[in-house]
Amino acid sequence: MRKLIYGMNVTLDGYIAAPGDDIGWGGPSDELFGWWLDQERASGLSLYGRKLWETMSSHWPTGDQQPGATPAEIEFARNWRETPKVVFSSTIDEVDWNTRVVTGDAVTEITRLKAEDGGPMGIGGATLAGAAMRAGLIDEYVLATHPVLVGGGTPFFTALDSWVNVNPVETRTFPGGVLLTRYETKR
Template sequence: MRPLIYGMNLTRDGYIAAAGDDIGWSAPSDELFQWWLDRERASSLSLYGRKLWETMSSHWPTGDQMPNATPAEIEFARNWRDTPKVVFSSTIDKVDWNTRLVTGDAIAEIGRLKAGDGGPMSIGGATLAGAAMRAGLIDEYALVTHPVLVGGGTPFFTSLEGWVNLNLVETRTFPGGVVLNRYKTRR
């Protein structure tokens, strides 16, 4: 089985975006950006919900051509374009940049992908990841917590019908008081 990893930046009070989809609080340090780049390189397939896809695809296809792009941003953009992606949405009809669109049952497709051959898969987007979480498909959680409280917005975690027991496998601090906690799902 291919592992499925859900990781995102989040606020101390548990949101991946503040009200109005504001993510202005999440600007990464160079060290944190490098960590995200390394994670992206380790992923053989990226799964996106529509909103995160729209955010990523509005910048990264040409992110390496920005005048002030750092070497890590250049590498991230190139890796993003090259990595196979699947977008789950019933409201868009076209995707580009090494991407396949799935308009049907997301959970069935994620289960099929997990059962196939290949390396780790990443999943992003609160709605898509929430559905995968409720279906018991997430194998690892990477919480990159920023020291800010926003009081509301889009939560990292969804409501669950039962407990999910986790094992802490890594803790790391980054500049600015950002803390990474990685957990593997205990099955």
């Protein structure tokens, strides 16, 4: 059975994007970017909601060819293209870069994917992750909390139908005051 991990950069007040889908507040240090790269390398499958897919696919297919790309960014772009991905959307028809689209029920498909053998799956996008949270499918939460308050936007956590108890498994500080925390869901 696969593990489902929900992890993103987040503001101190709990948002993954400021109003207007602005993510300019969250530029990771080289060290934090390297940590995210290691997580991506360990992932067997990436699950995206439409908005996050549009953000990622607008940069990473050619991220290794951008002027000034760091070695970590070059490796991230190559890994991103090679990693299997699933986009959950009713409005996207075509995808590329080792990706397929699911237009049906996300919870049903994520449940099916979790039951398969394979490496961990990363899930991103507030709406998609929120559906997985409410269905009790998230096994691990990873928050890279940046020391900034944006006052609104897209929250990391969605409204839940019941409590979710977690165990802390890692706390680490990165340059710029970013605090990484990882929690496993108690089962």
